[in-house]
Amino acid sequence: AQTVTQSQPEMSVQEAETVTLSCTYDTSESDYYLFWYKQPPSRQMILVIRQEAYKQQNATENRFSVNFQKAAKSFSLKISDSQLGDAAMYFCAYRSVKLIWGAGTKLIIKP
C-alpha cells in the first residue's frame, strides 16, 4: 500500500528566509502524481504545487518549488522569501488512483 510520510510536525522560519519541508512516500507504481497542499487557519485546502512522476524537471510556482527525487521517493517543498501569509499546515499528497495524504507540517513564520 502507498504511504506518505512527513517527518517534521512543525517548522519555523524567519520572514524572508527560505524553508524546506520534507516528504517521502512509498509506492511500487511508476506512474503517479505528487502534490503539496496548504491549509491556512481558514481551513480551506489550497493546492500549492504538483509534480508528475514521469517528469524529471522539478515543478516551480513563483516562490514555491519542489525537489523531486524519484529513486529516493522524496518530494520536498522549498518556500523562498517566506511571507507571513505562508503560515499554515502543509500536506504532501500522492495520487495514482486515490489521493493519499501525509500527516502535515505546521509552518510558522517569525516576523
Added chain:
Amino acid sequence: DSGVTQTPKHLITATGQRVTLRCSPRSGDLSVYWYQQSLDQGLQFLIQYYNGEERAKGNILERFSAQQFPDLHSELNLSSLELGDSALYFCASSVGPIAATNEKLFFGSGTQLSVL
C-alpha cells in the same frame, strides 16, 4: 473562494444521532469527494462520486453513507454517531473522474462536526 460550498460550517450533536452534511461542487464539476480530517488520523479519503455514480471508496465506515444527486450536489450521512467521529469533513470536486491524472481538486471549507 474555491467554488465548492459546504453546509453547515459547524455541527454539534450527541452520540447516537444522525447528521447530514451537504456539498455543492463547482459549476461544471462532475466528481465529488469526501474526506475526513481528524487530529489523530490526518486526512482520510472516504468516498468519491462521479456524475451520480460511486467511483471509489476509501476508509468509509458502514455507519456512513453518501450519494450524489442529479443536480450533482452530494450529501454525506453519518449515523449512530460516536465521539470518535468528531472531525472536519471536507468535500472536494473536480471536472473529471481524476484517476491517474493530475487534475486539480477544489476543496470546500469543510464542516466541523463535534459529537458530544
